[in-house]
Amino acid sequence: MVQVEESKIAAIGKVLNDKNRPLKERFRALFTLKNIGGATALGSIEHCFDDDSALLKHELAYCLGQMQDRAAIPILVKVLEDVNQEPMVRHEAAEALGAIGAAEVEDILTKYAKDPVVEVAETCEIALGRIRWLKQKENGFVDNNPYASVDPTPPALSTDVKELQKILLDESETLFNRYRAMFSLRNLRTQESVVALASGLKGKSALFRHEVAFVLGQLQEECSIPFLEESLRDPLENEMVRHECAEALGAIATEECTRILNEYLSDDKRVVKESCEVALDMCEYEHSPEFQYADTLVKISDHTQ
DSSP states (O other): OOOOOHHHHHHHHHHHTOTTSOHHHHHHHHHHHHHHOSHHHHHHHHHGGGOSOHHHHHHHHHHHHHHTOGGGHHHHHHHHHOTTSOHHHHHHHHHHHHHHTOGGGHHHHHHHTTOSSHHHHHHHHHHHHHHHHHHTOOTTOOOOOOSSOOOSSOOOSOOOHHHHHHHHTOTTSOHHHHHHHHHHHHHHOOHHHHHHHHGGGGOSOHHHHHHHHHHHHHHTOGGGHHHHHHHHHOTTSOHHHHHHHHHHHHHHOOHHHHHHHHTTTTOSSHHHHHHHHHHHHHHHHHTSHHHHHHHHHHHHHHHHO
């Protein structure tokens, strides 16, 4: 937890909850609060769940899961139970409960694993799988996640791309195991593994496809752009998937990505439109002097370790 004066944390929370602020500023405030942590940050995030932006609320839930603070559990349970919240928000609350990994939420996740909203039900199943896995980690497991994320599942033990892709695309497999294959492919970080991952954008489950897009955004590999573009351009694709494809393109941040995203700034789906706005802000940041400086420091640090 970062040590920051309470008054400054409250001021950041005020930015997050100010509906008159540009969405990109509110997102930056949210991620600042995530990095600070603590009761005041949690309170500001909780208060924001009455917003009318599903994109922002889903990101609130994601951040609460990444913060790994058990004090967030009652907030997330309340969101999961609220059937008036958008499915993508409730799904993210369930995933966040799995990320925190406390056994005390097994009953609530079991209940909502039967939710009529399929994305919510599937997420609860995956979250339950993670909590149960945490109780009995298999022998030989090594957490080789090169990213700072708390993932919905551990990676599979295999590093064979063809074997992992087979599991990834096997609709008869559990989503938990398919997610494990997904994260193992991500961790390999080769062009072959990225293309194998991208093939998952044709899976039957919208939840699964959206997670594939998220992972491709983490990888930031240009070879995935055509796959992400195809899904974003598909008007019949689930908006949760299209939004994640937009944010992945923003993370990759090439000129081509910027061009594609600009085309969808007036999309009929609010969550897609807003995702493009946030993604374009990510593109701008990736090319800013501040990012270039930070990236250089990271590379120097990696070289000296």
